[in-house]
Amino acid sequence: MSRYITIISTTIESGSDSSLIALAVAGLQNISEWSIDLEDCDKVIRIVSAKDISNEFCKKLAFFGIKASVMEVFDDHYHLM
Template sequence: MSSTIYKTSQNDMQIHIFKTNIETMLDLDMLQLLFNANRNIIEWSVDLEDIDKVLRVDSRKNLSQIDIINQVKLMGFSCEELD
């Protein structure tokens, strides 16, 4: 029996950076439920010590910034693109 390993190439990935109002570990738990269910999100993090509560999302290219913003806003958080 042979197995095949699928890897996401760097060309198929993108990084999104957002300013949010995420502040607590409970907030992070809520996001974890959302993001772990999304197969297009490879990795994510929130810097709770940064004044902008920066959310970084590494994703496949078929997930847009608007999609992420809308999902985060549906959870009750503010989320806007950082330049």
């Protein structure tokens, strides 16, 4: 099975926004792991998924009022996509 690691910068303001991220994650299949780094200046979300869901995830975040942009997507061999 393929595995993709997606790094997304966001406009998340606080930990309370994590509930919106959880809703976005719940709305998509194939996500096996995710994390948020609020200490990073880009408020990065890291997603591990079975397929490239980067654009779809950013659209979900936009629905919840969170601006996001894909920084990088790596495949299961850690090649930049």
